[in-house]
Amino acid sequence: MDNKLKKKSFCKWGKENIKTNIADVIDLTTKPKYVCQKCARVARRKSNVCDPYGLTKKKKKA
Numbered sequence: 716m717d718n719k720l721k722k723k724s725f726c727k728w729g730k731e732n733i734k735t736n737i738a739d740v741i742d743l744t745t746k747p748k749y750v751c752q753k754c755a756r757v758a759r760r761k762s763n764v765c766d767p768y769g770l771t772k773k774k775k776k777a
C-alpha cells in the first residue's frame with residue numbers, strides 16, 4: 716500500500732482509502748495503543764490518530 720497513507724492519521728483517510736486498504740486498517744488497529752481525542756478512533760501507531768492519547772494512561776477518577 717501507499718506508505719504515505721500508512722503514516723497518515725486515520726481521521727484523514729477517505730472512505731475509499733479505508734475500503735481498499737481494509738487489511739492494513741485491521742493491522743494498524745489491532746492491539747491499539749492510542750486513541751484519538753477528537754474522533755475516538757484507535758490505532759497502534761501514534762501517527763495514525765490526529766490527537767493521540769495513550770490508552771495506557773488512565774485518567775484519574777475525580
Ligand SMILES: [Zn+2]
Pocket residue numbers: 724726751752753754755756764765766
Ligand atoms: Zn482524530
